[in-house]
Amino acid sequence: MKKKFNLKSITSSRETSLVIVLVLLCGFVQFRNSAFLTPGMIENLFKNYAVTMIMALGMMCVLLIGGIDIAVGSTLGFSGMCASLFLRDHTQMPAIVIFLISIAIGTICGALIGLVISYGKVPPIIATLGGMYVFRGLAYLVAKNEWVSAYQFTDGYKDFAQSKYLGFGLVNNLIIITILIYILFFIFFKWTTLGRKIYAVGSNAEAAEVSGIKIHRIKIMCYAILGFLTGLCGAIYTSLYASAQGDMGTGLEMDVIAACVVGGVSLNGGRGSVAGVFLGALTMAIVGRALPLIGVSQFWQTAIKGLIIIVAVILNVLAQRAIDKNNLKGREM
Amino acid sequence: MKKKLLSAILCAAMLASVLAGCGGNGGSGSSTGGDANAPAADEGEANAGDDASSPSDAGDDAEASSDGKESSGGDASYAILVKSAGNPYNKKMIEGFQEVMDAQGATCVVKEPEEASAEAQIKMINELVAQGISSIAIAGNDADALQPALEEAMNQGIKVCCMDSAVNADSRQLFVNQAGIEIIGETLMEAVYDITGGEGQWAILSATSQATNQNAWIDAMKQVMEDEKYAGLELVEVAYGDDEYQKSVDQTQALLTNYPDLKVICAPTTVGIMAAAKVLQDESSSVKLTGLGLPSEMADYIGADDTHSCPYMYLWNPIDIGRLTAYVSLALVDGSITGASGETFTAGDLGEYTISEAADGGTEVVLGPPFAFTPDNIEEWKNVY
Amino acid sequence: MATKSGRVISAEKPFRWKQALLKWEVFLVIIFIAVNIMNACISPYYMSVNGLFTATSSFLEKSFIVLPMAYVLLLGEIDISVGATVALSACMLGISFNAGMPMGAAVLICLLTGSLCGALNGLILTKFQELAPMIVTLGTQILFRGIAEILLTDQATGGFTKVAWFKNLYWGKVGPVPIMFLIFAVCAAVFGVIMHCTTFGRRMYAIGSNPLAAKYSGIHVQKIRFIIYTITGTFSAVTAIFLASGMGSARSNIASGYELEAISMAVLGGILTDGGKGNFPGAILAIFILGFLRYGLGLVNVASQLMMVIIGLLLIVVVMVPNLNLGRIFKKKETKA
Numbered sequence A: 001m002k003k004k005f006n007l008k009s010i011t012s013s014r015e016t017s018l019v020i021v022l023v024l025l026c027g028f029v030q031f032r033n034s035a036f037l038t039p040g041m042i043e044n045l046f047k048n049y050a051v052t053m054i055m056a057l058g059m060m061c062v063l064l065i066g067g068i069d070i071a072v073g074s075t076l077g078f079s080g081m082c083a084s085l086f087l088r089d090h091t092q093m094p095a096i097v098i099f100l101i102s103i104a105i106g107t108i109c110g111a112l113i114g115l116v117i118s119y120g121k122v123p124p125i126i127a128t129l130g131g132m133y134v135f136r137g138l139a140y141l142v143a144k145n146e147w148v149s150a151y152q153f154t155d156g157y158k159d160f161a162q163s164k165y166l167g168f169g170l171v172n173n174l175i176i177i178t179i180l181i182y183i184l185f186f187i188f189f190k191w192t193t194l195g196r197k198i199y200a201v202g203s204n205a206e207a208a209e210v211s212g213i214k215i216h217r218i219k220i221m222c223y224a225i226l227g228f229l230t231g232l233c234g235a236i237y238t239s240l241y242a243s244a245q246g247d248m249g250t251g252l253e254m255d256v257i258a259a260c261v262v263g264g265v266s267l268n269g270g271r272g273s274v275a276g277v278f279l280g281a282l283t284m285a286i287v288g289r290a291l292p293l294i295g296v297s298q299f300w301q302t303a304i305k306g307l308i309i310i311v312a313v314i315l316n317v318l319a320q321r322a323i324d325k326n327n328l329k330g331r332e333m
Numbered sequence B: 001m002k003k004k005l006l007s008a009i010l011c012a013a014m015l016a017s018v019l020a021g022c023g024g025n026g027g028s029g030s031s032t033g034g035d036a037n038a039p040a041a042d043e044g045e046a047n048a049g050d051d052a053s054s055p056s057d058a059g060d061d062a063e064a065s066s067d068g069k070e071s072s073g074g075d076a077s078y079a080i081l082v083k084s085a086g087n088p089y090n091k092k093m094i095e096g097f098q099e100v101m102d103a104q105g106a107t108c109v110v111k112e113p114e115e116a117s118a119e120a121q122i123k124m125i126n127e128l129v130a131q132g133i134s135s136i137a138i139a140g141n142d143a144d145a146l147q148p149a150l151e152e153a154m155n156q157g158i159k160v161c162c163m164d165s166a167v168n169a170d171s172r173q174l175f176v177n178q179a180g181i182e183i184i185g186e187t188l189m190e191a192v193y194d195i196t197g198g199e200g201q202w203a204i205l206s207a208t209s210q211a212t213n214q215n216a217w218i219d220a221m222k223q224v225m226e227d228e229k230y231a232g233l234e235l236v237e238v239a240y241g242d243d244e245y246q247k248s249v250d251q252t253q254a255l256l257t258n259y260p261d262l263k264v265i266c267a268p269t270t271v272g273i274m275a276a277a278k279v280l281q282d283e284s285s286s287v288k289l290t291g292l293g294l295p296s297e298m299a300d301y302i303g304a305d306d307t308h309s310c311p312y313m314y315l316w317n318p319i320d321i322g323r324l325t326a327y328v329s330l331a332l333v334d335g336s337i338t339g340a341s342g343e344t345f346t347a348g349d350l351g352e353y354t355i356s357e358a359a360d361g362g363t364e365v366v367l368g369p370p371f372a373f374t375p376d377n378i379e380e381w382k383n384v385y
Numbered sequence C: 001m002a003t004k005s006g007r008v009i010s011a012e013k014p015f016r017w018k019q020a021l022l023k024w025e026v027f028l029v030i031i032f033i034a035v036n037i038m039n040a041c042i043s044p045y046y047m048s049v050n051g052l053f054t055a056t057s058s059f060l061e062k063s064f065i066v067l068p069m070a071y072v073l074l075l076g077e078i079d080i081s082v083g084a085t086v087a088l089s090a091c092m093l094g095i096s097f098n099a100g101m102p103m104g105a106a107v108l109i110c111l112l113t114g115s116l117c118g119a120l121n122g123l124i125l126t127k128f129q130e131l132a133p134m135i136v137t138l139g140t141q142i143l144f145r146g147i148a149e150i151l152l153t154d155q156a157t158g159g160f161t162k163v164a165w166f167k168n169l170y171w172g173k174v175g176p177v178p179i180m181f182l183i184f185a186v187c188a189a190v191f192g193v194i195m196h197c198t199t200f201g202r203r204m205y206a207i208g209s210n211p212l213a214a215k216y217s218g219i220h221v222q223k224i225r226f227i228i229y230t231i232t233g234t235f236s237a238v239t240a241i242f243l244a245s246g247m248g249s250a251r252s253n254i255a256s257g258y259e260l261e262a263i264s265m266a267v268l269g270g271i272l273t274d275g276g277k278g279n280f281p282g283a284i285l286a287i288f289i290l291g292f293l294r295y296g297l298g299l300v301n302v303a304s305q306l307m308m309v310i311i312g313l314l315l316i317v318v319v320m321v322p323n324l325n326l327g328r329i330f331k332k333k334e335t336k337a
Helices: A002-011 A014-032 A039-048 A050-064 A072-089 A095-118 A124-143 A155-160 A173-191 A193-203 A205-210 A215-241 A252-262 A274-293 A298-332 B002-029 B041-048 B088-104 B118-130 B147-155 B181-196 B212-225 B245-258 B270-282 B318-334 C008-022 C024-042 C049-074 C082-098 C103-127 C133-152 C164-171 C179-197 C199-209 C211-216 C221-247 C258-268 C280-299 C304-336
Strands: B077-081 B107-111 B135-138 B159-163 B174-177 B200-206 B233-240 B262-267 B288-291 B313-315 B344-346 B352-354 B363-366 B371-373
Touching: A014 A274, A014 A298, A039 A050, A039 A173, A039 A274, A039 B245, A050 A072, A050 A173, A050 A193, A050 A215, A050 A252, A050 A274, A072 A095, A072 A124, A072 A215, A072 A252, A095 A124, A095 A155, A095 A215, A124 C258, A124 C304, A155 A215, A173 A193, A173 A215, A173 A274, A193 A205, A193 A215, A205 A215, A215 B245, A252 A274, A252 A298, A252 C133, A274 A298, A274 B245, A298 C133, B077 B088, B077 B118, B077 B318, B088 B107, B088 B318, B107 B118, B118 B135, B118 B147, B118 C049, B118 C221, B118 C280, B135 B147, B135 B318, B147 B159, B147 C164, B147 C221, B159 B318, B174 B318, B181 B200, B181 B212, B181 B233, B181 B262, B181 B288, B181 B313, B200 B212, B200 B245, B200 B270, B212 B233, B233 B245, B245 B262, B245 B270, B262 B270, B270 B288, B288 B313, B318 B344, C024 C280, C024 C304, C049 C082, C049 C164, C049 C179, C049 C199, C049 C221, C049 C258, C049 C280, C082 C103, C082 C133, C082 C221, C082 C258, C103 C133, C103 C164, C103 C221, C164 C179, C164 C221, C179 C199, C179 C221, C179 C280, C199 C211, C199 C221, C211 C221, C258 C280, C258 C304, C280 C304
Parallel strands: B077 B107, B077 B135, B135 B159, B159 B174, B174 B363, B200 B233, B200 B262, B262 B288
Antiparallel strands: B313 B371, B344 B352
């Protein structure tokens, strides 16, 4: 009895439909180019898209409470740039300090935006739009229009993104970090009161407030979490590419939001899961990765990406409708 | 209470930033000095000091009714408009330009659009016209789209020259070319020929598919390749990294996967070559790299042995481009050249230059051949730019 | 308010005055004047009729998007595909013009393309009402720009300057007044009248405040949404026409980021993203505040990086400060009562 129930809930979930789409997509690409599903390729894929994957989790927090953050690209640029500048001027610092600096700056940026949104009652899109301009401008200003170049980074910092010591020599450090963060968030959302509170605020803010949840705090916390992860990604980004530029991360916000939405996170709040976000981010990564591999013309890639997003969200709706119908049927019976 | 405090803090922050804006302007936005024609030292002082915001109080009465035309008689000021902010290459160009202008005691206005788009540049051209500027030196984000705006400026009597990335022949008086398109094509092809050993597959990793100078160089390379000498070389793909790091990395990795026999990647763009160099070096690939790149960014990747991905590469000196552009602007404004082919002028310690016909029907001065950065000289250049 | 004794008039007057001051438009007018005074102080070139009118042409072309964007936001929705629609329409304009069509026909094709793009947004959003407009228009944004890239690849399509009347759309002037300014004024007036003086406008407010209630009171919510998204597309094409006129050519990468600028103008104008709130004059004022502020700072050559910081802070602070004030005043009232 129990087994049957589980099976049903698995087959009818949104995530399953995404998995099926993903498998089909991978199969197709693999068919066209057999170099796609090789260990090296997969490692590269996860390594290069670790930034999007990690930030998508943070974005999910914000989307869950019905907010949105389009400043993340700028926050990443600002925090990564500050950390890199610090490294340039203090080359004896170990990599971990640089990571912490970047994370701290990112968290502060996120918390500030959260403060403005919750206490200043500014609509999230405006607050983060403003933040997007401000942080990007600051990133240029602190760097004085310079870049931090590869030779100005320490070897320890550059090697972090390439070596495997956290993964016991098996898996790249960045992949380990990504996996750890996903596990943490899975636990956080599934089994902690705080995690459930976020869902409560997103589904019905008034009800949540009446039941004693401090909405303002939850909101600030969500934006701070996103800021935290963005700061982390700022450090990862500069370490991975061994270069810090004022305009890095431009347009990243849309990729991250798209990853969330493809993964089934609702922009109205209250709906979304860690597994879904993972699959969504993976889909976006595979699409970005596979299109050049199967020989799609450069000029068609953007259009195809857009089409995939639209089709994915529409499929999602259709799946949801089918599920709702099914559920109703179950009740009738 | 909290809210009050918050709003007070934010207001203060805003006020401070506005003030900083006015103050910072004196330092970075426009550096003011005396003037070549009607100099008044104390004016220059005042401008550079507190009231940095009004670049020409002196010319005020002369220009009260001005719509920009009278400026040549009063306070001549020279503008440089680069592709975008936040790029060290552009910054070096500006530095060169400012250096010459400061030495000449001329007023110089620096404009950096926040994004590399033609729309942003049109807006800035309009602002410059309204300020009654004497000359505009521009690095075009688009060859054709700036034509109406620049024609409008020229109608107002403003001298227009371009550097680094040309605007079309109708919208300029002169193009300061960093290096002839053919020379770059030949040099890069020669490098590819040299590194491959004369035969094998190679690929190009370019910037955006719309970038004018990159496309011109690629076309030049393709033309050079028709020569018998290069018959053994096969250009397998021109990939575009859009001058974005992540995309350039993806494209490089796709090239490596799709063409296992690839021998050389040629990246005539500073971002692309950086990304490609990093990928090749991290994967300790046997594929080699050459192209056009900033020495400071590429210092880590240039080396003769197999642990380095790039044996050598080329670039010109952006500071010299800026300086030559400054001399051209000065000469155009004081009337010693008009931008016609055959004219000559002296560009300070850069020497004598002759204006020649450009391939697009306009005129140009060519700075010189591209400069090679090799393992031997990279150490000294990486600190320069 | 305070206790109602016999002295009603004297009790009401300060109340009204306060109320009026708190009105968003008044607040905007004050900012507008402040911006102009500041600009006039920092730059000697600012205060000239010619200069100011010329300045308008550097932001008016994108302001055509703000007009329908105000409607979209009033509904409580958002459209971030407008920038890409501009690019696609401009590319279609160029392609049809260079295929030998007369400019008039090319302009019509451009408008048609824009309307179709808008209609596609509207269609998806009305057929799948569960979908958030943000994500649908994010998808179509990428799609439209992608189609523009497919059509033009890496090429520009140009030569528009050969047609004098077309070039004059952006560059031409009647006396000191640019033609674009006149057209914008007419469009803005029409949009304002529709929003405030017609049943269509009242219906938009109704939908924005409560879509469900609006539906039950017999308003064709989906029909109105579809119409508004289509209009948004059409006016993106109008922007495309002026942009193409201003640049004399078109590429697939033009007008990036226009959506965010349009949204920030509308929101600064008091049309909040929650829907159902805001006045049209506010949006128009906001266009000129942001435009003149940028122009003024540009005249004194403030570094554009710093300008980003200033504009960003302005956006946040302007939207936030009145919120805080209102909250405080309401609290005082409560304690008095």
